[in-house]
Amino acid sequence: MDSLEKVMDARFTAVDTKFVALDQKIQALDQKIDARADITNAKLDRLIESLAVDRRLAKLEAQQPSVPQ
Numbered sequence: 001m002d003s004l005e006k007v008m009d010a011r012f013t014a015v016d017t018k019f020v021a022l023d024q025k026i027q028a029l030d031q032k033i034d035a036r037a038d039i040t041n042a043k044l045d046r047l048i049e050s051l052a053v054d055r056r057l058a059k060l061e062a063q064q065p066s067v068p069q
Helices: 002-063
Strands: none
């Protein structure tokens, strides 16, 4: 019984080690995804801001009287 318990303990330890390594990999991937999401969000914010400027400019141009050519 003792030898079986030692074998099982060794296997559980090996599995625990693999889970720790897998958890570290998942955390690293999660950090990469978060970083890329932050970059994407910043780009979207700049795009939305530029579109808002374009809309305001279009409104102002629409309010200006047309100049005869």
